[in-house]
Amino acid sequence: MITDKKELIREAAVKVIAREGFYNTKTSKIAEEAGVAVGTIYNYFQSKDEILEYIFEVEFEKRINYLKKLDRKDLSIYEKLTMFIEKHFQEIKNNLDTAQILVREKEFPKTSDFSSILSYLNEIPSLLESMLEEAKEKGEIREQNPTITAGLIFGALQGVVEKSLRTNNLELLDSAEEEVINFFKKGI
Amino acid sequence: MITDKKELIREAAVKVIAREGFYNTKTSKIAEEAGVAVGTIYNYFQSKDEILEYIFEVEFEKRINYLKKLDRKDLSIYEKLTMFIEKHFQEIKNNLDTAQILVREKEFPKTSDFSSILSYLNEIPSLLESMLEEAKEKGEIREQNPTITAGLIFGALQGVVEKSLRTNNLELLDSAEEEVINFFKKGI
Amino acid sequence: MITDKKELIREAAVKVIAREGFYNTKTSKIAEEAGVAVGTIYNYFQSKDEILEYIFEVEFEKRINYLKKLDRKDLSIYEKLTMFIEKHFQEIKNNLDTAQILVREKEFPKTSDFSSILSYLNEIPSLLESMLEEAKEKGEIREQNPTITAGLIFGALQGVVEKSLRTNNLELLDSAEEEVINFFKKGI
Amino acid sequence: MITDKKELIREAAVKVIAREGFYNTKTSKIAEEAGVAVGTIYNYFQSKDEILEYIFEVEFEKRINYLKKLDRKDLSIYEKLTMFIEKHFQEIKNNLDTAQILVREKEFPKTSDFSSILSYLNEIPSLLESMLEEAKEKGEIREQNPTITAGLIFGALQGVVEKSLRTNNLELLDSAEEEVINFFKKGI
DNA sequence: GATGAATGAGTATTCATTCAT
DNA sequence: AATGAATGAATACTCATTCAT
Structure with a gap:
């Protein structure tokens, strides 16, 4: 389901951004934390x-x-x-x-x-x-x-x-x- | 005098950063606002x-x-x-x-x-x-x-x-x- | 394949560096010679x-x-x-x-x-x-x-x-x- | 005499360049080693x-x-x-x-x-x-x-x-x- | 939907050179 | 002649975003 993966990415992003700060967070790090490819993020979000x-x-x-x-x-x-x-x-x-x-x-x-x-x-x-x-x-x-x-x-x-x-x-x-x-x- | 110019740059930076936010502020904008060259900033500060x-x-x-x-x-x-x-x-x-x-x-x-x-x-x-x-x-x-x-x-x-x-x-x-x-x- | 592109870039770099000298070679010239974008170089090499x-x-x-x-x-x-x-x-x-x-x-x-x-x-x-x-x-x-x-x-x-x-x-x-x-x- | 100072700078440059390499040598370092101001170098040499x-x-x-x-x-x-x-x-x-x-x-x-x-x-x-x-x-x-x-x-x-x-x-x-x-x- | 290599616009920083003092 | 603060062109490198597979 789309909702599940979006939530997965949101949670991964929360972890990384809390640790690094938004401007210092790379989308690749979020992808890594979420266990998906960078491209996948862009299927659920328009931008960082x-x-x-x-x-x-x-x-x-x-x-x-x-x-x-x-x-x-x-x-x-x-x-x-x-x-x-x-x-x-x-x-x-x-x-x-x-x-x-x-x-x-x-x-x-x-x-x-x-x-x-x-x-x-x-x-x-x-x-x-x-x-x-x-x-x-x-x-x-x-x-x-x-x-x-x-x-x-x-x-x-x-x-x-x-x-x-x-x-x-x-x-x-x-x-x-x-x-x-x-x-x-x-x-x- | 070093103090004067450093202060000049600080004040210019305050103006620009307040308007744009730190991460969205370009050093060139600070220089422009201060009326100095970009390089001059780096005579008074090590980094942005x-x-x-x-x-x-x-x-x-x-x-x-x-x-x-x-x-x-x-x-x-x-x-x-x-x-x-x-x-x-x-x-x-x-x-x-x-x-x-x-x-x-x-x-x-x-x-x-x-x-x-x-x-x-x-x-x-x-x-x-x-x-x-x-x-x-x-x-x-x-x-x-x-x-x-x-x-x-x-x-x-x-x-x-x-x-x-x-x-x-x-x-x-x-x-x-x-x-x-x-x-x-x-x-x- | 990673090897092919790395080799492509190496060969382009050889051409440019031989002509210009290492310190006078711009990464953009290497990229141009290789027919790739500058960023691509950095997918295969950490630095110039x-x-x-x-x-x-x-x-x-x-x-x-x-x-x-x-x-x-x-x-x-x-x-x-x-x-x-x-x-x-x-x-x-x-x-x-x-x-x-x-x-x-x-x-x-x-x-x-x-x-x-x-x-x-x-x-x-x-x-x-x-x-x-x-x-x-x-x-x-x-x-x-x-x-x-x-x-x-x-x-x-x-x-x-x-x-x-x-x-x-x-x-x-x-x-x-x-x-x-x-x-x-x-x-x- | 002009010759003396030119020689002073040459010798300072030799020391620094031998240690750092020409491209990694800053004119300011040569000046420092020679005990003169950067500007002085340019009174004796046209360029680095x-x-x-x-x-x-x-x-x-x-x-x-x-x-x-x-x-x-x-x-x-x-x-x-x-x-x-x-x-x-x-x-x-x-x-x-x-x-x-x-x-x-x-x-x-x-x-x-x-x-x-x-x-x-x-x-x-x-x-x-x-x-x-x-x-x-x-x-x-x-x-x-x-x-x-x-x-x-x-x-x-x-x-x-x-x-x-x-x-x-x-x-x-x-x-x-x-x-x-x-x-x-x-x-x- | 998922992938991740390729992209290239964007930017902080450097440093040779200048020039007013 | 000597100074060194000011200059700003030049450039390596980054990273969000894309898109062919």
């Missing part, structure tokens, strides 16, 4: 750029779907945030390589169409933002600029992940979850 | 990589020096954090291009010696961490893991900056400063 | 240096194999030398371009691994030397230092070839063979 | 190529002058050859670096005017040739092709020098002189 795009797409969709589902539920902002953060850390622990990529790869080629990545990068903060906006109106949280708070939360999560990965201190991730939730509850 | 390294070096040194100075003063953690964040936002507003680079360029070639960048990236959170540790011991702030909090603060700042730059919403930066300070005061 | 190395390798191996075979046979030193010189001139006449290169390219970059060329350059005189040593012990030739005689023979052959090529006097090569044999018979 | 040319010129002139002087004297070919070879080895021992260059640098840029080097490279064999021609006519030596013999002698001398330098066996040079003379006496 598109692979990175797809990695972001898959991962962000998980968060966004989860966030959208959460948003529909009748929960307090504290519960929603807690659940989102738990989901986020759970995904990260499941796949550290992907986390590495999401957190590191922020330079996108101008030429290619990375608009989809950018929209994903905007969409999560946007959803958080609208959740916060609503909570603010309900008086659940104090007066604040939800755009800023959303950017701050999104960035903070990345900061913690980056710190854990950079210092290769994975136990940090375990304790981080609770701390982060705690912090945001007080902060907002 | 070294330019990026130097940009980080200059900028981080400002923060680190400021943080170190703060740390020596007899101020509450709230005051220290406030002042650091103010300084940070001030530097960002002074030079948005540099901010863009600091926030975006996170993929470092394995081959080159980017260890100095990495040490800069670690040093700010480390300084924050030791400040938080001390404050915790003094009972200024609640029980918490300072490593995580420091990573969180560092990430949150980047998140806000990234959001502002990505949406090209510079007024956001103005309001962000106060909001962020407020948030951290409550959070810690 | 390696091409020169390979040219020497191929050519020296012919002589060395021949010398080793000769050495095993029960022939007088005069017969052996005669046959080696005949073989040498025959190879030269077969491929003047290669001869030009062997005789001219003596400056090897320090950085690259030209140790294999150097070992080739040593091996022929070494084999000659051991043949002379044995002949001396048998009393076939007069008392002498075989190391010097071997270096002298090897150099003399190059001198004659160089002279012929420099003056573009190819008939010289024809008469040279007999003269050289004659000379060495008397000299040793 | 011209330095190599000058090195050959100086050295060959010594041999040629000596050969011409010898030729005028009323000596047997054996005496002449003996004296020339003695002179040659003496010069080599006096300056091994120069010897290295004379023996190794045989690839000359097409663009530059290396005709003077080439004429020098031809002139020594030519003088030897005319001496041999004369000797042959006088019946001093056996019937032979003097062009070939001259090329052979010139090459043999280079071969011995190269062998000594390559194996870094300088004692070889000492014993070589006598052996070589002996060899040629018998050979011609």
Whole structure:
């Protein structure tokens, strides 16, 4: 099935890109890791750029779907945030390589169409933002600029992940979850 | 004088890299922007990589020096954090291009010696961490893991900056400063 | 087949390098002469240096194999030398371009691994030397230092070839063979 | 005096080129070795190529002058050859670096005017040739092709020098002189 | 669909040479 | 004459992409 091989290549790419960085990753390395020929990659992706795009797409969709589902539920902002953060850390622990990529790869080629990545990068903060906006109106949280708070939360999560990965201190991730939730509850 | 021309090239590089991204920046473009010949760049830098390294070096040194100075003063953690964040936002507003680079360029070639960048990236959170540790011991702030909090603060700042730059919403930066300070005061 | 294309490139390189000299030969010229793209060269050779190395390798191996075979046979030193010189001139006449290169390219970059060329350059005189040593012990030739005689023979052959090529006097090569044999018979 | 500084640069160039090879020698290295600025080199030489040319010129002139002087004297070919070879080895021992260059640098840029080097490279064999021609006519030596013999002698001398330098066996040079003379006496 | 050899546009870097001081 | 920073043409090598098998 086409899906299987595309997934095989995506996973191989995740491994290699996490290790080497996107710009330093050769398509031949991805092919090697996936156990296929270079040409095969191009049967499933139009370009190397598109692979990175797809990695972001898959991962962000998980968060966004989860966030959208959460948003529909009748929960307090504290519960929603807690659940989102738990989901986020759970995904990260499941796949550290992907986390590495999401957190590191922020330079996108101008030429290619990375608009989809950018929209994903905007969409999560946007959803958080609208959740916060609503909570603010309900008086659940104090007066604040939800755009800023959303950017701050999104960035903070990345900061913690980056710190854990950079210092290769994975136990940090375990304790981080609770701390982060705690912090945001007080902060907002 | 060597310093002048090196600085000229650094500033030109900041402009171009902020616009194009490091990996998409050609040395010839930097030279053009600086109004010098390509060869001249190599009289002041060993490689293209070294330019990026130097940009980080200059900028981080400002923060680190400021943080170190703060740390020596007899101020509450709230005051220290406030002042650091103010300084940070001030530097960002002074030079948005540099901010863009600091926030975006996170993929470092394995081959080159980017260890100095990495040490800069670690040093700010480390300084924050030791400040938080001390404050915790003094009972200024609640029980918490300072490593995580420091990573969180560092990430949150980047998140806000990234959001502002990505949406090209510079007024956001103005309001962000106060909001962020407020948030951290409550959070810690 | 890999061998065919590598050989195609080697032969093109021989032509161009003989004409232009190694340091003045551009990889693009070799590619053009071979009728392949520049990139193709690098599918068969690691670097431009390696091409020169390979040219020497191929050519020296012919002589060395021949010398080793000769050495095993029960022939007088005069017969052996005669046959080696005949073989040498025959190879030269077969491929003047290669001869030009062997005789001219003596400056090897320090950085690259030209140790294999150097070992080739040593091996022929070494084999000659051991043949002379044995002949001396048998009393076939007069008392002498075989190391010097071997270096002298090897150099003399190059001198004659160089002279012929420099003056573009190819008939010289024809008469040279007999003269050289004659000379060495008397000299040793 | 202009001569002094030109000589200073020539000697520095000889040292560096012997060590690194002409194509791998940077003008800046020559300047450094000479203790002058790069620009200064260009006050005495038109180009880097011209330095190599000058090195050959100086050295060959010594041999040629000596050969011409010898030729005028009323000596047997054996005496002449003996004296020339003695002179040659003496010069080599006096300056091994120069010897290295004379023996190794045989690839000359097409663009530059290396005709003077080439004429020098031809002139020594030519003088030897005319001496041999004369000797042959006088019946001093056996019937032979003097062009070939001259090329052979010139090459043999280079071969011995190269062998000594390559194996870094300088004692070889000492014993070589006598052996070589002996060899040629018998050979011609 | 899968392959991987061939492609060639693209680019960092070098270094001989110049020339203002 | 001496300097050495500035120059920019020149070039080896890379690697994403293609396409014939």
